[in-house]
Amino acid sequence: MTYQTSDSPGVRRSAGAHAPAPQMLNKVPEVTIWFWIIKVLCTTVGESFADWINMNLGVGLVNTALIFTGALAAVLVWQLGVARYIPFVYWLTVVVVSVTGTLYTDILTDSQGVPLAVSSSVFAALLAVVFGAWYVRERTLSVHTIVTRPRELFYWLAVLVTFALGTATGDWTLELTGWTAGVSVLLPFGLIVAIVVGWRLGANSVLSFWLAYILTRPLGANLGDWFGSPRDDGGLGLGTAVTSVVFLCAILFTVVYLTLSRRDVIEAHDLAGSRQARNTSRERGMLVYYALVSVAAAALLVWAHQQPHAAAASEEDGPAPVTTHLTPQEATSPFPPAEIAKFRAITADTLAKVDGDDQKAASRRVTDLEAAWDNDQSTLEPKSERAWTFLDGEIDHVLEAVRAEDPDKATEDKALNTLLTTLG
Known part of the structure; x- marks a missing residue:
């Protein structure tokens, strides 16, 4: 989805507002169809590459997380240090953030035994805190106005938490439903389509962007699992290594195209434009639409969780299979x-x-x-x-x-x- 900013950095602040930080060129890309394509590709290759290092190379989950935390610090320093939007640097940062956020959730689940329902709730609350602090300080969450250092820092912190949240909610969905990788792709894809429809009908652009951004993580990860999983498990059987290479090549091709075409660069005159008129009554109405979509998704998950395969297993095998000792x-x-x-x-x-x-x-x-x-x-x-x-x-x-x-x-x-x- 592509949208114009509803916040202009040149708008006069009210008395007592936070003093404006020095402005710079916007260092994030324009939100076009290319943005969403490469975002899903980055999520997929990040997930597959992390699995390959963790499992195939025997590095281990914690050591893999430490490696990527160091890599994240390095690429963030690079991204923060450049003076303008550079596709290669920006999308490399997204890939590393994708892997790191995923690993943090996996550590909570696999190493610390934190239930996915709990981690999903914690990351959702943390994201709300990040957005709240961002808005209180800057009065906008628009990605079209990432023109100050504080906004850039808030932006990358929000991106990191969205990946952790997307991982937790995506894995929780699979845990509840038992869907195969191929089937599991359909839910986040359908929700993203619903968000695009809502945006086209007048929903708030910033809200629509961040909802879709969160959902691209489970969509990309499920695509990676579908490509990499064995055919017996409903996948395409390519394996994590081949899947990583295929999607990495697609990312490189797209980044080269965007570097040459500059189709995703937010020009200076776009940032200096006047505040776009907003239909606040329609935005409030579309909140009801998003609420109904959420209720429908929750009802689908409840229905899938209650299907006979889960109930039968519970009835046949007894109440506490995990703690029962077998000969x-x-x-x-x-x-x-x-x-x-x-x-x-x-x-x-x-x-x-x-x-x-x-x-x-x-x-x-x-x-x-x-x-x-x-x-x-x-x-x-x-x-x-x-x-x-x-x-x-x-x-x-x-x-x-x-x-x-x-x-x-x-x-x-x-x-x-x-x-x-x-x-x-």
Whole structure:
């Protein structure tokens, strides 16, 4: 969506307002169709690339987050230091912010055990605080007027939180519904279409922009999962590496085009224009429209969560499968022996590398266990959710032990031997 600013940096402030900061050229792009295309591409490649580093290279979630936090600091310094909008610098920053915000949410969920409902609520509240402080100080949230240092800092902080929020809400949606990657693309896409319709009918441009901006994160991530997931899981089977390369090439092509064409540069005369007339009554009416869209989306999620596959599993497997201890026979008998033998072989190989004091090799090998287990989830879990959940917990103990920042050999041996005993 493309819109004109409803705030002009030249508008006189009332007495007592914050003193205006020195103005600079706008260092963010014009919001055109190219903006949304490359935004989704950046989100997708950021998600896939982070998964590749975390899982395929065995770096681990926390170490990956530390790496990208350092990279984020470096690219932000670069972006803040340039004097004008440079497509390569700006979109590189967006990619790194995308990865970093995603990793922060993943750490809360995977390492700290924070429920996705809680993290979604926390990030939503944090985003509201950022927007509130931004508006109180600057009297605008428009991306057409990022012409002062405080506004630029507020802008990037808001972008970081939107990625964390988009990650949490997107993962929470998948947790509630159990949708495949291909199906899960449809919800954020449909909501973005609804926002575009609302904007065209007169909804507030700034509100519409930030709502769509949040939703591009789950849309891009779901696209990445769809491209990278195995065909058995409803994906295209390209893998994270190929998916990253495909979308990275698309980003580079788009950035080169925008650099040469300058189609997304906000010119100085655009910033100096008069305040655009706003139909406030229509904007208030469209708030009702957005509320109805939100209610419809929530109703869809509730309906999907209550579908028979979730209810049947609950009735069949009992009330507390996570905490129920199973015997090796109970844990493995529902599944094909060949699959259990595959998991046992990888586990035994990981244990041998730990005992041989080759921690890096053990980390790489345990990633193979994680990948094999995740790839088989769609076929194994329906056979017995109770047994699958129990084995999933045992494998999680192994992953935590082997990938610990300061691995303890005794803890690793215990977790691996326990899993080997369970696998029979």
